[in-house]
Amino acid sequence: xxDDLLAALAEVVGATHVLTDxxxxxxxxxxxxxxxxxxxRAVVRPGSTAEAAAVVRACAAAGVPVVPQGGxxxxxxxxxxxxxxxxxxxxxxxxxxxxxxxxxQITAGAGATLAAVQAAAAAAGWRYAVDLAARDTATVGGTIxxxxxxxxxxxxGMTRRHVVGVEAVLPDGSVISHLGGLVKDNTGYDLAGxxxxxxxxxxxxxxxxxxxxxxxxQRAVALVGFxxxxxxxxxxxxxxxRLPALEALELVFADGVAAVGEARGARPPFDGAAAxxxxxxxxxxxxxxxxxxxxxxxDGVVDTAVATDGPxxxxxxxWRDDHTDVINQVGDTPPHKLDVTVPLDRLGRxxxxxxxxxxxxxxAARLWLFGHAGDGNLHVNVTxxxxxxxxxxxxxxxxxxGSGGSISAEHGIGRAKRPWLxxxxxxxxxxxxxxxxxxxxxxxxxxPGVLVPERR
Amino acid sequence: xxDDLLAALAEVVGATHVLTDxxxxxxxxxxxxxxxxxxxRAVVRPGSTAEAAAVVRACAAAGVPVVPQGGxxxxxxxxxxxxxxxxxxxxxxxxxxxxxxxxxQITAGAGATLAAVQAAAAAAGWRYAVDLAARDTATVGGTIxxxxxxxxxxxxGMTRRHVVGVEAVLPDGSVISHLGGLVKDNTGYDLAGxxxxxxxxxxxxxxxxxxxxxxxxQRAVALVGFxxxxxxxxxxxxxxxRLPALEALELVFADGVAAVGEARGARPPFDGAAAxxxxxxxxxxxxxxxxxxxxxxxDGVVDTAVATDGPxxxxxxxWRDDHTDVINQVGDTPPHKLDVTVPLDRLGRxxxxxxxxxxxxxxAARLWLFGHAGDGNLHVNVTxxxxxxxxxxxxxxxxxxGSGGSISAEHGIGRAKRPWLxxxxxxxxxxxxxxxxxxxxxxxxxxPGVLVPERR
Ligand SMILES: Cc1cc2nc3c(=O)[nH]c(=O)nc-3n(C[C@H](O)[C@H](O)[C@H](O)COP(=O)(O)OP(=O)(O)OC[C@H]3O[C@@H](n4cnc5c(N)ncnc54)[C@H](O)[C@@H]3O)c2cc1C
Ligand SMILES: Cc1cc2nc3c(=O)[nH]c(=O)nc-3n(C[C@H](O)[C@H](O)[C@H](O)COP(=O)(O)OP(=O)(O)OC[C@H]3O[C@@H](n4cnc5c(N)ncnc54)[C@H](O)[C@@H]3O)c2cc1C
Numbered sequence: 001x002x003d004d005l006l007a008a009l010a011e012v013v014g015a016t017h018v019l020t021d022x023x024x025x026x027x028x029x030x031x032x033x034x035x036x037x038x039x040x041r042a043v044v045r046p047g048s049t050a051e052a053a054a055v056v057r058a059c060a061a062a063g064v065p066v067v068p069q070g071g072x073x074x075x076x077x078x079x080x081x082x083x084x085x086x087x088x089x090x091x092x093x094x095x096x097x098x099x100x101x102x103x104x105q106i107t108a109g110a111g112a113t114l115a116a117v118q119a120a121a122a123a124a125g126w127r128y129a130v131d132l133a134a135r136d137t138a139t140v141g142g143t144i145x146x147x148x149x150x151x152x153x154x155x156x157g158m159t160r161r162h163v164v165g166v167e168a169v170l171p172d173g174s175v176i177s178h179l180g181g182l183v184k185d186n187t188g189y190d191l192a193g194x195x196x197x198x199x200x201x202x203x204x205x206x207x208x209x210x211x212x213x214x215x216x217x218q219r220a221v222a223l224v225g226f227x228x229x230x231x232x233x234x235x236x237x238x239x240x241x242r243l244p245a246l247e248a249l250e251l252v253f254a255d256g257v258a259a260v261g262e263a264r265g266a267r268p269p270f271d272g273a274a275a276x277x278x279x280x281x282x283x284x285x286x287x288x289x290x291x292x293x294x295x296x297x298x299d300g301v302v303d304t305a306v307a308t309d310g311p312x313x314x315x316x317x318x319w320r321d322d323h324t325d326v327i328n329q330v331g332d333t334p335p336h337k338l339d340v341t342v343p344l345d346r347l348g349r350x351x352x353x354x355x356x357x358x359x360x361x362x363x364a365a366r367l368w369l370f371g372h373a374g375d376g377n378l379h380v381n382v383t384x385x386x387x388x389x390x391x392x393x394x395x396x397x398x399x400x401x402g403s404g405g406s407i408s409a410e411h412g413i414g415r416a417k418r419p420w421l422x423x424x425x426x427x428x429x430x431x432x433x434x435x436x437x438x439x440x441x442x443x444x445x446x447x448p449g450v451l452v453p454e455r456r
Numbered sequence: 457x458x459d460d461l462l463a464a465l466a467e468v469v470g471a472t473h474v475l476t477d478x479x480x481x482x483x484x485x486x487x488x489x490x491x492x493x494x495x496x497r498a499v500v501r502p503g504s505t506a507e508a509a510a511v512v513r514a515c516a517a518a519g520v521p522v523v524p525q526g527g528x529x530x531x532x533x534x535x536x537x538x539x540x541x542x543x544x545x546x547x548x549x550x551x552x553x554x555x556x557x558x559x560x561q562i563t564a565g566a567g568a569t570l571a572a573v574q575a576a577a578a579a580a581g582w583r584y585a586v587d588l589a590a591r592d593t594a595t596v597g598g599t600i601x602x603x604x605x606x607x608x609x610x611x612x613g614m615t616r617r618h619v620v621g622v623e624a625v626l627p628d629g630s631v632i633s634h635l636g637g638l639v640k641d642n643t644g645y646d647l648a649g650x651x652x653x654x655x656x657x658x659x660x661x662x663x664x665x666x667x668x669x670x671x672x673x674q675r676a677v678a679l680v681g682f683x684x685x686x687x688x689x690x691x692x693x694x695x696x697x698r699l700p701a702l703e704a705l706e707l708v709f710a711d712g713v714a715a716v717g718e719a720r721g722a723r724p725p726f727d728g729a730a731a732x733x734x735x736x737x738x739x740x741x742x743x744x745x746x747x748x749x750x751x752x753x754x755d756g757v758v759d760t761a762v763a764t765d766g767p768x769x770x771x772x773x774x775w776r777d778d779h780t781d782v783i784n785q786v787g788d789t790p791p792h793k794l795d796v797t798v799p800l801d802r803l804g805r806x807x808x809x810x811x812x813x814x815x816x817x818x819x820a821a822r823l824w825l826f827g828h829a830g831d832g833n834l835h836v837n838v839t840x841x842x843x844x845x846x847x848x849x850x851x852x853x854x855x856x857x858g859s860g861g862s863i864s865a866e867h868g869i870g871r872a873k874r875p876w877l878x879x880x881x882x883x884x885x886x887x888x889x890x891x892x893x894x895x896x897x898x899x900x901x902x903x904p905g906v907l908v909p910e911r912r
Contacts, residue, residue, distance in 0.1 A: 102800055102801060103800070146642065147642050147646075149642075153640060157617075157639075158640065158642075160646065160649070161613075161617065170888060174884040174887070175884060176882065176885045176888060177882070178885070180799075180860060181799075182797045182799070182832070182861065182862045182865075183609075183797075183831060183832075184605055184609060184828075184831045184832070184833045184862065184865040184866055185797060185862040185865065185880075186603050186605075186614075186862075186864045186865065186869070187863060187864050187877060187880045187881055188653075188869065188877065188886070188889050188907065188908075189650060189653065189654060189888075189889050189892055190603075190616065190646075190649050190650060190652065191885065191888060191889075193616070193646050193649040193650070194646060194649070194650055194892075197642055197646055198645060214700075341640045341641060343636075343637075344558055344559070345558060372640070375639060376638070376639075376640070404636060405638065406640065406641040406642075406643055407643060408641070408642045408643050409638075409641065409642065410642055411642065412642045413642070413643060413644065421644065424641075424643045425643055425644055426632065426633070428626070428632050429632045429634070429644065429647065431630070432626060432632060432645075432896065433645050433647075435895040435896055436650075436892060436895055438895060439891040439894060439895030439896075440891055440892070440895075451644065452644075
């Protein structure tokens with residue numbers, strides 16, 4: 001049976017694109033943090049939508065689960081295969097079309113990296129507003145499947161807002177395609193929006209029509225150090241209100257900045273700040289003229305570093321962007337990663353509470369906090385925990401839910417948070433998810449074990 | 457059976473809120489244009505979400521279809537009841553909450569009018585960016601159920617973009633509620649987005665959390681007359697590109713403007729224009745300073761009228777907004793109304809082609825064209841046709857589909873366009889719609905006959 005399937009898959013994509021060797025498949029079976037490793041029958045790399053559809057049909061016929069995978073940078077183990085499944089890697093579907101200048105749209109294959117789309121947009125005087133630190137590896141399909149957030153949500157919204165239409169293989173192997181690019185098109189249910197955030201459980205996305213925004217003429221970045229968390233959090237509201245050109249508003253803390261500095265052998269622009277906000281504004285004209293008085297009005301500021309030229313902006317950004325990489329190197333075991341939203345008016349209190357909680361439950365562990373604070377979004381990372389011990393994780397998500405927050409701001413539910421979905425979603429909502437899943441995937445072929453809990 | 461149901465409904469909402477008299481129910485059974493009239497067992501007016509849920513449960517238990525209805529201003533007969541159904545009118549669910557100033561959000565009952573939400577937002581220094589001429593009657597629930605567009609899509613997008621969360625009664629009578637207002641919240645499928653545009657076929661929306669935009673400090677409106685269609689359409693691209701503050705870009709023609717003038721006993725600001733664009737910009741500072749040079753660069757301009765104070769802006773807007781009302785009064789039979797998107801680069805040609813088509817097929821009829829041209833969205837109205845003769849309608853939607861356009865830009869599919877959905881959507885897509893519908897509404901209780909075609 002298994003051999004029949006592998007032969008059928010090789011027939012579809014060519015034998016070189018069916019990987020079965022344990023060593024070769026390892027990078028496709030292990031998540032980016034190294035915390036999760038799965039088992040699979042094969043990794044298959046289709047080279048076209050038709051091949052992807054034939055792969056899904058072959059797997060469905062054999063009753064073998066399909067795990068869609070893009071860049072494998074997801075942080076909730078959603079692309080880590082379950083035993084016996086076939087990983088469908090979209091990386092060969094990496095065509096990036098021309099920018100349509102009249103609409104500001106572009107069509108890209110699901111396997112194109114975020115960086116490739118950003119580059120194509122930039123070359124045509126436009127910009128793809130979805131951006132995150134994994135941009136060189138994360139794919140169009142993966143960012144859509146997770147409804148990725150990233151740095152510019154505070155101004156431009158999550159990935160869903162930028163998706164005009166998708167092409168996808170449904171679990172029965174049929175292909176839906178709606179890439180015409182019409183922005184006003186109320187002809188039926190929003191399938192593209194539904195696939196967005198479905199984490200590979202409803203369809204294999206093969207291509208997407210994406211909306212671009214005009215290129216940024218200039219930008220300015222400020223790293224602002226505060227005496228404490230309360231002062232940093234208190235600054236978020238005024239910054240959002242007073243800076244219409246606000247493109248990013250990120251929060252980091254002294255310990256994270258120190259760790260990044262150590263890893264890079266670099267010194268932070270200033271010392272003595274307990275909490276720091278990275279503020280980016282973008283637009284035209286003299287951006288500093290608008291930014292300076294707003295920064296001057298903030299309370300509890302220790303020091304500020306400002307940049308307006310590209311390389312210096314990047315330099316300041318690295319104090320934020322390198323967090324994920326650096327934390328991944330701390331200690332002998334992979335970090336436990338949680339990504340949560342807390343209502344802005346609870347954020348300061350939450351930081352204190354989560355610190356106390358981790359100190360109490362795991363005195364030897366280290367807590368790292370950083371994130372897209374402008375959206376109330378914090379990444380809660382804990383290093384020094386046993387990989388399988390989820391006591392701290394559970395306590396944190398319960399604290400989040402109790403604070404009126406979301407246990408997954410942007411990373412999704414995946415396998416990692418599936419047991420906790422009920423903390424945010426009622427039985428009625430989960431039943432609705434399950435109904436939709438069962439309707440589109442009655443045989444449970446696509447990414448079983450991810451996102452949607454079993455029917456009770 | 458029927459009497460049992462009516463008694464049960466009266467038990468839930470009180471006898472005064474179960475309307476059965478033919479005369480009393482007539483306005484709920486007839487659509488805004490007067491073209492469609494349906495039959496129903498009763499109109500029921502729940503006063504709370506719990507009552508709405510109990511009404512749906514009672515109808516489901518009796519196997520009686522439920523037709524959700526808000527302001528009944530929809531233009532595709534989606535709220536016109538099928539024989540034997542119960543209309544659930546949401547108009548009593550009209551509570552409008554306080555604006556949350558830290559997030560710029562508001563919670564409103566499904567029965568609140570657009571105007572009521574706009575007023576509450578304005579009173580708090582914010583703005584609800586969804587706006588359309590039916591604002592005094594159209595409801596929050598109806599605009600969400602149709603994913604309404606309106607005047608400001610060119611800048612702010614359709615209704616879906618403004619919906620942060622919804623509360624709804626599902627077809628099984630269960631209630632889902634996600635009104636916490638977190639913008640970053642990737643915890644499961646996008647139920648709110650799916651209900652948006654579902655036209656009452658998946659759930660009865662009872663309330664919504666809506667995102668507001670900052671209030672507009674100032675606005676300027678220009679009515680620009682062109683020598684012909686080609687010149688007006690050619691101006692759309694440059695206006696969109698060069699006016700970042702563009703809030704609305706509407707197209708009308710000489711005959712429509714003349715009809716509005718006649719109905720109002722008013723003279724248009726100037727004569728001699730074959731096609732006119734209404735341009736609105738909003739922001740702060742001297743808006744005319746930005747607008748004037750852009751207008752001056754346009755080709756084929758006959759004359760321009762500009763306004764910056766509120767009443768004069770409204771005055772110019774009426775030359776566009778009054779079209780729907782005025783056309784509704786023309787002739788003895790209701791207009792046939794189609795609402796379509798055509799790719800911008802095909803729009804000029806489409807105007808010529810649709811004129812030739814209607815002149816050819818129905819020489820005695822009159823064609824009225826107007827719409828949100830900035831989005832490629834045209835309303836195609838035809839007066840003087842027999843109510844049931846759809847020869848012209850069919851030819852127009854076929855022309856639209858053949859031009860790469862959408863047969864429903866913003867009004868939805870409803871009953872009116874359901875036979876033509878296949879012109880825009882493949883069998884695979886329609887099968888996916890049907891699967892979703894059957895999953896959430898296996899008994900087919902909610903708005904049967906609307907939007908989703910039967911399984912073949
Ligand atoms: C350094 C770093 C920084 C990050 N920063 C952010 C951030 O700021 N914001 C944020 O939101 N996320 C962030 N992430 C996580 C984020 O989810 C991923 O970067 C990205 O969205 C996943 O894309 P991918 O192609 O790697 O998908 P994968 O990891 O391959 O897959 C992720 C999920 O999507 C599914 N999937 C993938 N491709 C498809 C497809 N074609 N069709 C259907 N399903 C598919 C998978 O089954 C899986 O469930 C970060 C990750 C890293 C490592
Ligand atoms: C003068 C005029 C101008 C218009 N201009 C525009 C425009 O610019 N842009 C635009 O997009 N539309 C426009 N429309 C049409 C538009 O669809 C409606 O104005 C509006 O969106 C419908 O709201 P309503 O409350 O009247 O809904 P209804 O007409 O009552 O219902 C419309 C559909 O939504 C469903 N529905 C209603 N309430 C609920 C609920 N609570 N839960 C679930 N389903 C529900 C109904 O079953 C039906 O299918 C216009 C209409 C008129 C008369």
